[in-house]
Amino acid sequence: MPKAIYLLLLFLFLSCAAFAQQSISVLHSRLRAESESAKINTYLEISKIYAADQPDSAVHYCNQAMKLAEGLSDRNSQGLLLIELGRINILHHHEELARRFINEALFIFRNLHQSEGITLAYDQLGLLDGQQKNISAAIEDFGRSMEFYRDSHDSLGILETYNGLGKVYEEKGDIEKALTYYLRILVQYEHRKLKPEAYFILLDRIGHLYLKKGDSHTALKYLEEGIRNSNTSSERDTQITMLNEEGKIYEQDGQKAHALAYYKQALSEAKKFNQPEEQAQALINIAGILKKGNSTQSLNDLKRALKIADSLRQPRLEATIYAALAGVYQQEKDYKEAMVALEENHRLLDSLLNADTTKEIAAIDSSYALESSREKIGNLQQVTKKEKKELDMSLAILIAILALLVLAYLYLIKIRRLNKELKAANQVKDVLFSVIGHDLKGPAGSAAQLFALMETEEFTEAELKSMISDLRKQTEASFELLQTLFEWGSAQLQGIKVQPKTLNAKSIISKNIHLLSRQAEMKNIIVSNHVPERTEIMGDLNHFDFIIRNLISNAIKFTYETGRIDLDAQKANGEVIFSVKDTGIGMGPDQQKLFLKSNLQVSYGTKGEKGSGLGLSLIKEFLEANNGRIWLESTPGKGTTFYFSFPAAKQ
Structure with a gap:
């Protein structure tokens, strides 16, 4: 019976996740048409959805909203966003940072004389104190919130405070008191036809507490109530998930025929309504039923599920499938395939762990950066306020x-x-x-x-x-x-310091050809200078000298033996365009795109000569400093022509 209860808990979680994904899509589409002030609230809603599972994304959207609020000088919104940042850090146990955000929000709301904001801040401080086992401080915080909600006849606020008190006593380990507050909230939700998301979360919490008490029968009653009410949802993916979960319950009770029927129905519904993730989950469940009786079909179903998971780019789902594959292969004594599947499972789980850690670090870094920035702004604001008082002196x-x-x-x-x-x-x-x-x-x-x-x-x-x-x-x-x-x-x-002067390009190019002649002779390469005699440019001598030397040297490296290199120049539209053409190995389209975007990576010449790519990087910087540009034309196996320009000298 307890296994079935845990499956019901999983179902409630998956239903909430599906709802959240749909909400995010709607909120993102809303952003396109909203005003700046309206976007603040939308960003805040998106952040609340991401808070539990993707803290880095939640902090990012809070930061986006904070920029808008600061630009509009909207202090009330800034306070609400600081409370949300505090809540995110509470969820992920960054207590010190959370307290700093909430205290700053409390300071803002007190200056605004905004009672509702003050109450929200005390609610979060109550949760924070409860999480840090400071029960007396938490009860005092929630008591302040309760006074305001009762005075203003805010029933939703009272429910929120009850929920906070329930969490505090749950953290303390006082299950009976926690249940008292949770059940008070539940009574209010039961009278509503349309149940809010908080209702299902509350049933989840109550179920957990009864499980802790060892009362699995009562726990199952509350969890089944959640499934029964969610049955009225029009969301197709929720219904498919429920079919899978019902199949799991039958499977745990040993009624495999019933379980298989539910799984197949879930698979049919998922195909019908184009729900690939639910298809994969149904196939995994079917494979689990068939594992002992029909291992071949079980493997086929798992491989179909793996293709779907791969197309969805869902590594967590892929890891689950590989674990199931390993189990079937091990049962069939195909230990080689079982080991391959287990290794892939471990690789995917490691990558997911690294990704989750990266998100946590990114969220902390973003939170600290924002908090530090706001602390500086707050200090400047205090200084400004003091200055205003002293102006009259x-x-x-x-x-x-x-x-x-x-x-x-x-x-x-x-x-x-x-x-x-x-x-x-x-x-x-x-x-x-x-x-x-x-x-x-x-x-x-x-x-x-x-x-x-x-x-x-x-x-x-x-x-x-x-x-x-x-x-x-x-x-x-x-x-x-x-x-x-x-x-x-x-x-x-x-x-890069530029000392421009009139340069005779022909003579500088000839000098560099002479300097590099030994390298060319070793590969029997002919280097020809076709640049006209009186080709004069305006630029830095050292920069032009470096550019020519490196381009000729690179051409020698990547030109086959007995090849040739030709240098030429033409004047057009106030600039001189130089070309360095070789008969070398050339570059493919991907390498050319890489050169235009950044720099070529380390590569080797026709006789193993190695290049670091720094020369081309410096050439680009020198040309930019001298108001020039560079581009290339290349064909693999036939050679490359580098073009670069310098401003022509005024006559």
């Missing part, structure tokens, strides 16, 4: 206060600038360590190993020559990478 005090405000403003600007610089420096540090760890560590380690071999082993002259050639390649690659790292790091930390 003297003009000298006014000037002093203004001076202090200016200094504070300048200080904040300085702090923001320093934080921005620190963040940029950290990013540079991360990239430098990443490149050093991945790209310099390998060549250095390989070189050390080669030196060790040369020191301890006997080699022929040809073998030594080959090793020395490998060492040269590794040291050249490391030197080139270090040089690029130095220039990139300097640009990131010190900023």
Whole structure:
């Protein structure tokens, strides 16, 4: 009998979840047509739905509403949102942060002389004190709320306070007192034709308490009442869920034929009304019934359910199916498949655990960020209030206060600038360590190993020559990478400083072709400079020199032996467009898109030459600083042409 009760509890939870999903969809569609002030309440409603299961989303929507409320100077809404943030943190046991939010809300409502808001704040403080086992403080908080609700004849408020007191005594372990308050609320709900969502949650709580008392018969009565009343719902997915749950009850009682009939009816209804998740759940239940009598059909049903879960992208459902598959395979002594299914089940559960942890951390971070921001705003508001009182005292005090405000403003600007610089420096540090760890560590380690071999082993002259050639390649690659790292790091930390002047592009390109001629000769690559003699541009010499050198070097790396590289330039619309064309390996559409969006990742040339991608990143930054641009055309296997532009020099 207790197992059946737990299944009924699960049904109530699933019904509430289905209702919540539909409500969220309606609320999101409402947002599109609402005014700014109306959106605040809608965001608050969405946050309340997400509060229990998705705290990060709940905090996000509260933050969205808070921005609107602050923009409209709506202090009442700010207070309500702070109470909701407190409630979210109470649900997830972040008591200290919850108390700070609620106390700030209480401060706002007291300043507004808003009795209803004050009462809501005391309700939440009562729940918080109860959660922290401070029962006397909780009862005092709820007592203050009750006074207001009775004076204002607010029956819903009284029910809310009863609910809070019930939770407090439940936390204390006083089941009888908790039931007293819960049953008082239930009497009020029973007279209504349309039962609110709180009614089903209340039946759930009462059922749990009777189970704790060991009175499973009474617990089942309250839970069945919830199912009976929910039967009037027009929501199709709720009816399908109920069929599945009724099947589970029959299955627990050993009436497998009845259970199978309910599961099949649930599957039929789910197919008819296009409810894929309910189809998957019905198939899992059917497979469980058939497991011992028809394992082949059981496996087929589970595989069908797995396809549905995969299409829905529901890892929790997939994990359940893999666990069921493992059970059937183990029964059939197919331990290899059973192990595969169990491993997949564990992988999915681990990913879900990580996702839930990430949501909790994101919610705490968002809450702390908002609370810190509001604390600063609150401090500034107190300072402003004090200044207003002191305005009448003297003009000298006014000037002093203004001076202090200016200094504070300048200080904040300085702090923001320093934080921005620190963040940029950290990013540079991360990239430098990443490149050093991945790209310099390998060549250095390989070189050390080669030196060790040369020191301890006997080699022929040809073998030594080959090793020395490998060492040269590794040291050249490391030197080139270090040089690029130095220039990139300097640009990131010190900023890109442009010293524009008129440059003769032809001569700079010729110089770099000469510098890189040895690399080209080693691969028998012909590099041709077709840039017209009097091609003059306006730009920074060092930047243009770096861009040309890196593009030619990259072209040599990715061009096959005996290939060719052609450089050209054309003047058009006040700029000079340069091209570096090679006959190398080329790039596919995905690589080209990646280059346009960010930077190319680490890749290897036609003879194993390694690139970090930092050169192209720095080229982009230099071109942007010099009012230029870069793009490319490429065909895999046929080569790549890089185009870049510089402003033409004025004649």
